[in-house]
Amino acid sequence: MTIAVLGGGISGLSAGYYLLRRFGKPLTIYEASPRVGGWIRSERHKNQGFLFECGPRTIRPKGLPGANTLELVEELKLPIKAIPSSHVAARNRMLYAKGQICMLPNGPKGLVSVVPPFSKPLYRALIHDLTTNGTVAKNQDESIYSFAERRFGKEIADYAISPMICGICAGDAREISVRFLMETLFEQEQKYGGVLKGMLYARFKDKADKAGAQGLFADGQDEPSLYRQARQEKWAMYGLGDGLEQLPRTLRKYLGERDVNVQLNSKCHNLSFNSDGCAVLSIRDTKVPVSHVVSSLPAYQLAQLTRTQHPSLAAQLLSIPYVDVVVVNMQYDSDQLLQHDGFGLLVPPVENLPVLGIIFDSCCFDMAGNTVITVMMGGRWFDKWFSQQPAVSQKELRDIAQQQVRKILRIKEEPKFSRVHMLHKCIPQYTVGHKRRVEGIRDYIRSYKLPLSLCGAAYDGVGINDVILSARRQVDAVQFTT
Incomplete structure (x- = not known):
């Protein structure tokens, strides 16, 4: 029997890549639409010389997740368009607030002067953090807006954190879990009583990231040369020569050349599990037995597939908005x-x-x-x-x-x-309690010993780096007799 991957977006394709690398077993990726890539879609207008990106357009090369993606990009021999930290697109970030375009501070001067839309110098927000006592109850979650307002004041929450959440996940900071973006700072505050105090301990984070990136790669390999180059050249972000859709397109070609079957227009209508530890997919009115399923589908789609046999699991999946x-x-x-x-x-x-x-x-x-x-x-x-x-x-x-x-x-x-x-x-949307919600979903899968792994944007981060690393980690955790 084969391993099946549900979904041909970047996380599903990445799962196929890591499954092939780890097991080399017969493998099929099922994608409901007529194309791969999911929300990554590039539209090149060659005659006019411009490109439309309808989804994400750049990738950050930072830390372990960035190193992991660059290893994949390097393997696929994709052309990089790097944006260094000195580039205007990396330096200048803006808000439209109070009727004007406001340049966000990008240097020490911005800390001591009044920069619109803020009514006070930003160092006042840092003092607010240093002089504010109290944290939420241990092991509790809170919204990222509440956290920012409590530590830095309402203006920072309204004009710095809230728009940032809009840009990352199109979400409302009053609903999004602080663990979505600031888990390290949140935990440092829990431990040391303040964000700035916690940041002092995070000053060694770059070294930890580097060590973590090295530890991710098997067989004693060094960190990817592209990751090393990105650090040396101080890339802030990068794109690809023909748009980001080049990544899933090339990944599909790579897999196809190694006998991975990528089936388009192949929607899964039901997913059931047998008592012998195998799964059965319903694809085009055909029952397909498989030894293991990796789902990169949106949580609400997976819920529809599992609701007949596992309604409790479906309900938990549907709780992710x-x-x-x-x-x-x-x-x-x-x-x-x-x-x-x-x-x-x-x-x-x-x-x-x-x-x-x-x-x-x-x-x-x-x-x-x-x-x-x-x-x-x-x-x-x-x-x-x-x-x-x-x-x-x-x-x-x-x-x-x-x-x-x-x-x-x-x-x-x-x-x-x-x-x-x-x-x-x-x-x-990683609303308050998201981390515990995802733990509950995966605990259910483990307790019922379902041959099912979950990766993708619904669980471990919404960025391209996040979903690729999510696929890798879930594949690494797969356990069955090869």
């Missing part, structure tokens, strides 16, 4: 339209606008004389802005995005070319 995001790519013929250079800007939720953020793609990568931007809208607030009518049209979404571009960026020209993507339930 998701949000809808609208992505609008726009291209203008001139490259002189942006008044500020940088990666882009975020819009704090307190501004009460439908926009989560705007990415300046043509500041990150060469777009051959074009201005290319990506507007992200909706997220946790999608229903508030776009569900007043049965189905908002692509034209209406495009018009709203263009109105916000005129308001925020002062670009009056109409885009020469644009593309609207409605990404339904694309990002899971």
Whole structure:
């Protein structure tokens, strides 16, 4: 019997890669759609020299997760487009707040002067942390907004943390678990009574990351040469030569050349488990017996497959919420339209606008004389802005995005070319209690001895590095007779 992977997004493909490397057994990846890559989608307009990214566009090379991804990129021989920390796209991060574009501080000067939208120098927030006593109860979770407000004050929570969460997971910081992004700081505060005190102990984190990265690689291998290069050249992030979709496309080709069967248009309709420790998939009205299943599906999709035989597991999976995001790519013929250079800007939720953020793609990568931007809208607030009518049209979404571009960026020209993507339930939300929720799901699988492993954005992090490392760790934990 074969091993089966459900889902042909980057996590599912990565699971296939690590399964092949570890076991070399017959392996099939089942993908419901006619393409691989999931939410990673690149649209190259070669004649005009620009690229639309409809999902993520860059990867961070930091720490163990970054090293792991770079090992995979190196194995696939993919062309890197590095953005060093000195690049304007790495240095300049902005907010749109209080009616203006505000450049976030990127140096010591920003700590001692008043920088909009903040009404006080940022060092005051650090003093607030040093002089604030008390933590939440031990082993409890709290929202990242509550944590930031408690340690640094309301302005930091509203204008620094909240927009950052919008940019990472399109979520509401008042709902997202602090363990999603700041688990180390949260635990240091629990142990030492303050974030700054805890950061003193984290000063050796880079050394720990390096040691951890070395320990991840088997057979005494050194850290990946690309990871070493990224550290030496101080990469802040990187893209790929033909867009990020080049990663899943190349990974599929790599697997196919090594006899991994990637079946497209192959939706799984049911997943059941036999008493002999095997699983049975229902694919195209055919029962497929397999020895083990690795699911990279969204949690709510896996819940539908398991609800008949394991309703309790399905209910736990359904407790992980998701949000809808609208992505609008726009291209203008001139490259002189942006008044500020940088990666882009975020819009704090307190501004009460439908926009989560705007990415300046043509500041990150060469777009051959074009201005290319990506507007992200909706997220946790999608229903508030776009569900007043049965189905908002692509034209209406495009018009709203263009109105916000005129308001925020002062670009009056109409885009020469644009593309609207409605990404339904694309990002899971790590709400308060998420870590314990995921532990409960995996405890259930272990207690019933189900031949099932879970990887992907629903469980161990929503970034590309996170889901690839999640796949690797779950494959490493698979136990059965080969």
